[in-house]
Amino acid sequence: MSSIRRNLLFALLGAMLAALLAGAWATYRAEVQQADLLLDYHLRQIALALRDQGFGGVPPPLRAEDSNFDYSIQVWNENGVTVYYSYPQHVFPNRAQLGYATVQTEEGPWRVFAMQSRAEVIQVAQPMSRRDQLAAHAAWQSLRPFLLLIPIMGALIWLVVGRGLAPIARLASAIGARTAAAMDPVSEQVPVEVQPLVQALNDLLSRLRAALQAQRQLVADAAHELRTPLAALLLQTQLVERAATAPERSAALAELRLGLQRATRVVQQLLTLAREEPAALSTAVAPVALDALIDALLEEYRPLAAARSIAITRSAATPFPAAQPPRVMGDEASLHTLFANLLDNALRYTPAGGAVTVALQQQGATLVVGIEDSGPGIPAQERQRVFDRFYRRAGVEPEGSGLGLAIVKAIADRHGFKVSLDSAAAGGLSVRIEAPAAAPTPAA
Numbered sequence: 001m002s003s004i005r006r007n008l009l010f011a012l013l014g015a016m017l018a019a020l021l022a023g024a025w026a027t028y029r030a031e032v033q034q035a036d037l038l039l040d041y042h043l044r045q046i047a048l049a050l051r052d053q054g055f056g057g058v059p060p061p062l063r064a065e066d067s068n069f070d071y072s073i074q075v076w077n078e079n080g081v082t083v084y085y086s087y088p089q090h091v092f093p094n095r096a097q098l099g100y101a102t103v104q105t106e107e108g109p110w111r112v113f114a115m116q117s118r119a120e121v122i123q124v125a126q127p128m129s130r131r132d133q134l135a136a137h138a139a140w141q142s143l144r145p146f147l148l149l150i151p152i153m154g155a156l157i158w159l160v161v162g163r164g165l166a167p168i169a170r171l172a173s174a175i176g177a178r179t180a181a182a183m184d185p186v187s188e189q190v191p192v193e194v195q196p197l198v199q200a201l202n203d204l205l206s207r208l209r210a211a212l213q214a215q216r217q218l219v220a221d222a223a224h225e226l227r228t229p230l231a232a233l234l235l236q237t238q239l240v241e242r243a244a245t246a247p248e249r250s251a252a253l254a255e256l257r258l259g260l261q262r263a264t265r266v267v268q269q270l271l272t273l274a275r276e277e278p279a280a281l282s283t284a285v286a287p288v289a290l291d292a293l294i295d296a297l298l299e300e301y302r303p304l305a306a307a308r309s310i311a312i313t314r315s316a317a318t319p320f321p322a323a324q325p326p327r328v329m330g331d332e333a334s335l336h337t338l339f340a341n342l343l344d345n346a347l348r349y350t351p352a353g354g355a356v357t358v359a360l361q362q363q364g365a366t367l368v369v370g371i372e373d374s375g376p377g378i379p380a381q382e383r384q385r386v387f388d389r390f391y392r393r394a395g396v397e398p399e400g401s402g403l404g405l406a407i408v409k410a411i412a413d414r415h416g417f418k419v420s421l422d423s424a425a426a427g428g429l430s431v432r433i434e435a436p437a438a439a440p441t442p443a444a
Contacts, residue, residue: 005162171198175201230263239255286332301344315357354375
C-alpha cells in the first residue's frame with residue numbers, strides 16, 4: 001500500500017540529494033578555480049623568492065624520494081645553461097615560456113611559471129594531478145558537513161511530515177469510530193488541503209442519508225399500503241371457505257382473484273418505484289427512438305381502449321425525417337414504463353366514449369410528448385401532490401394505488417426530463433414530458 005509519508009520522505013530526500021550533487025559539482029569547480037589561482041600565486045611567489053639567490057655553482061638537487069615537496073625548480077643562466085634543477089629526473093622543455101603555462105610531459109600535465117631575473121630565467125612547476133588532488137580535498141572538506149546533515153534532515157522530514165499528516169490520521173480515526181447509522185456531516189478541523197475530501201465525504205453522507213431515508217419511507221409506506229389488501233385477501237379467503245353453494249363460492253373466488261390482482265399490481269409498482277429511484281444504480285443509457293416507442297405503446301393499449309369504448313389516437317404533427325428520427329438518451333425499459341403508466345392512467349380515468357390523444361413534437365433541442373384525456377382532470381391545487389407516493393384523490397373512481405405518477409416522476413428525474421400537468425382542451429388532464437433530444441448519429 002502506498003504511503004504519503006514514505007513518498008514525501010523519498011521525494012524530499014531525493015530532491016535534496018540532487019541539489020546537493022549539483023552543489024557539490026559547482027563547489028568542486030569553484031574550489032578548482034580557487035585552488036588554481038592560489039597555487040598559481042604560490043608558483044609566482046616561489047619564483048620571486050629565488051630571484052635574489054646566487055646560482056654561481058650547481059648545488060646538489062633534492063632527493064628524488066622526497067615526496068613532500070610538490071614543486072620542481074629549474075634555473076637557466078644567460079647562456080641557456082641549467083644552473084639549478086631540483087629534480088633532474090623530470091623532463092621539461094629546454095626553453096621556458098615566460099608567465100603561466102601548462103606543459104605536457106611524459107609524467108602528465110604540469111603547471112609552470114617562468115620569469116626573467118637579471119641574467120637568469122627561473123621556472124617553477126607543479127604537477128596538475130597534485131593541484132586537482134588539493135582542489136578535491138578542499139571541496140570534500142566544504143561538503144562533508146552537508147553530507148552529515150542528510151540523515152538528520154531525513155529524520156526531521158519524517159517527523160515534520162508525520163506532524164503534517166496528523167489531522168488526516170485524526171480524521172480517519174473519527175470516521176472509523178462512527179457507527180453504521182451515523183450519517184451526520186464530518187465536523188473535524190482539517191487543513192485547507194484536506195477540506196475538499198471532507199466536503200466530498202459530507203456530500204456522500206448526505207446522499208446516503210437521503211437514500212436510506214427514502215428506503216425506510218418506502219418500506220414503511222409499502223407495509224402500510226399492503227396491510228389493507230392483505231387483510232381483504234384474508235377475509236375473502238374466509239368467505240370462500242364459508243361458501244355453502246357453488247354460486248357463492250364462484251362469487252367469493254372472483255372477489256379473491258380481484259384482490260390478488262390489486263395486491264400484485266401494488267407490489268409490482270413498489271418494485272418499479274424502488275428500481276427507478278434517482279439514488280438507485282443507473283443502468284447504461286443509449287439512444288432511444290421515441291417515435292417508435294410511442295407507436296408501439298399505442299398499439300399495445302389499443303385493445304384495452306377499444307374494450308372501454310375510448311378512442312386512443314396520435315395527433316397529427318410535423319413528420320420527422322426517416323433518416324433522423326427523434327431520439328433521447330435513456331433506458332428504453334424505463335421509458336416504456338413511464339409512458340405506459342401515463343397511458344394506463346389516462347385510460348383508467350377516462351369514461352366510456354372519451355378520447356386519449358398523444359402528440360410528439362420537437363421544439364429546438366427539446367422533444368415534447370403530450371398526453372391528453374377527456375377525464376375528470378386534476379384540480380390545480382392538487383397537481384403537485386399527485387406525484388407523492390400513495391396519494392389518492394378522495395371520491396375519484398376507480399381507486400388506484402397512488403403510485404403511477406410517483407413512478408413517472410422518479411423515471412423522469414433519473415433521466416433529466418421535466419414533467420408538468422395542466423388542463424386538457426377536452427376538460428381532462430394534460431401531461432407534458434420535455435426531454436433533451438439526443439445528438440444525431442453519424443449515419444444520419
